[in-house]
Amino acid sequence: MMKCPNCKKISPDEDSKCDCGYLFPTIYSSPVIVKDIEMKFFSMMWFMVKWAFAAIPAMIIIAIIVAFVMMLLGGFTTSLIDS
Ligand SMILES: [Zn+2]
Structure with a gap:
């Protein structure tokens, strides 16, 4: 549970996000973002x-x-x- 400071x-x-529009500093979403970036980097x-x-074949050609x-x-x- 999170209490809105607003x-x-x-x-x-x-x-x-709170009903008043306050955005909670999300500790839950940040690892997801990091994982997403990692996945993008890996791919x-x-x-x-x-x-x-x-x-390689193109280089040979x-x-x-x-x-x-x-x-x-x-x-x-x-x-x-010669000529
Ligand atoms: Zn609020």
Whole structure:
């Protein structure tokens, strides 16, 4: 039970707000918020791990494309020099 310092009304613990509009300093809701942030952080970390794994084949493809372009450019410039 919580007593409102504003209107002195007794409110049940689960109430975060008094009938008069006073917001109780909620000790009950804060760990929930922390847990929620932790969950978001964990899911974000997991998403980043999955993304990193998904990026590996893409990186290989990009490396192949870059190597191919470099090879083409290299071949092109050497053929220019040769002629
Ligand atoms: Zn009140």
